[in-house]
Amino acid sequence: MSDFKKYAAECIGTFWLTFGGCGAAVISAGVPELGIGFLGVALAFGLTVVTMAYAIGHVSGCHLNPAVTIGLAAGGRFPPGQIAPYIISQVVGAVIAAALLYAIASGSASFNPAGGFAANGYGEHSPGGYSLGSAFAIELVLTAAFLFVIMGSTHGRAPAGFAPLAIGLALTLIHLISIPITNTSVNPARSTGPALFAGSWAIGQLWLFWLAPIIGGALGGILYRWLSPVPSEDITGNIKPA
Numbered sequence: 167m168s169d170f171k172k173y174a175a176e177c178i179g180t181f182w183l184t185f186g187g188c189g190a191a192v193i194s195a196g197v198p199e200l201g202i203g204f205l206g207v208a209l210a211f212g213l214t215v216v217t218m219a220y221a222i223g224h225v226s227g228c229h230l231n232p233a234v235t236i237g238l239a240a241g242g243r244f245p246p247g248q249i250a251p252y253i254i255s256q257v258v259g260a261v262i263a264a265a266l267l268y269a270i271a272s273g274s275a276s277f278n279p280a281g282g283f284a285a286n287g288y289g290e291h292s293p294g295g296y297s298l299g300s301a302f303a304i305e306l307v308l309t310a311a312f313l314f315v316i317m318g319s320t321h322g323r324a325p326a327g328f329a330p331l332a333i334g335l336a337l338t339l340i341h342l343i344s345i346p347i348t349n350t351s352v353n354p355a356r357s358t359g360p361a362l363f364a365g366s367w368a369i370g371q372l373w374l375f376w377l378a379p380i381i382g383g384a385l386g387g388i389l390y391r392w393l394s395p396v397p398s399e400d401i402t403g404n405i406k407p408a
Contacts, residue, residue, distance in 0.1 A: 169248075173255040175226035179218040180259035183230050184359050187211035188284035189267050191349075204345045211350070212338030219330030228330075231353040232256055232376075233383035237313035241387030242395075243320075256355040264359030285364035286351040286375045294346035298374065301348045305378035306385075308340045309352040313386025321394060351375040352382075 190210035194202045219228045229235045232253040238244035271277045288301035318324060319332035344350045351357045357375035361368035
């Protein structure tokens with residue numbers, strides 16, 4: 167598989183994650199009486215990962231997330247030389263998704279991007295008013311747990327065929343825990359796209375949603391590598407559905 171096709175797959179996959187997950191939050195969550203709420207948004211994010219893992223897992227590994235790419239490199243599953251182009255591809259996909267979502271949502275007279283536009287935040291911009299410290303802690307811990315699940319479910323000796331489901335369900339659970347705290351990031355690319363359209367406050371707080379997930383991802387990758395090293399023949403350089 168050519169490197170360009172891997173980067174294109176990451177761009178497309180991250181577009182789908184951002185458009186699907188943030189689209190559910192922006193368009194569907196707030197419909198009176200029929201809105202999907204926190205549970206619906208959590209499921210939407212999980213489903214984007216499940217569907218793309220089956221669609222492009224064999225092409226790029228379906229990282230869709232700079233913290234995942236860095237965490238896999240820290241865990242010995244991904245070549246460090248590929249980190250930068252993967253992250254660039256992911257951010258591009260997320261920004262395109264946010265721009266398209268903004269254009270579609272603007273078709274409603276009631277749309278107001280100042281209301282958040284699914285951006286991540288802390289303090290007064292946290293859905294539940296949680297502090298910077300709480301936001302940093304939850305993003306770090308949940309991203310570490312996410313990488314732990316990814317590393318385990320894609321291990322060469324894990325049950326075959328279930329990795330996309332385990333990863334998607336883990337992301338759903340993560341959202342169920344943390345939407346009230348930060349609107350859930352665990353993904354710097356997903357955070358960057360909406361932040362560009364939500365206003366200056368979102369750009370000002372974006373640093374946390376890069377720093378905490380990246381540290382957490384690296385810690386999760388390192389922890390799983392220590393717990394269950396991968397035999398050399400299982401190291402493919404990608405997430406691959408088992």
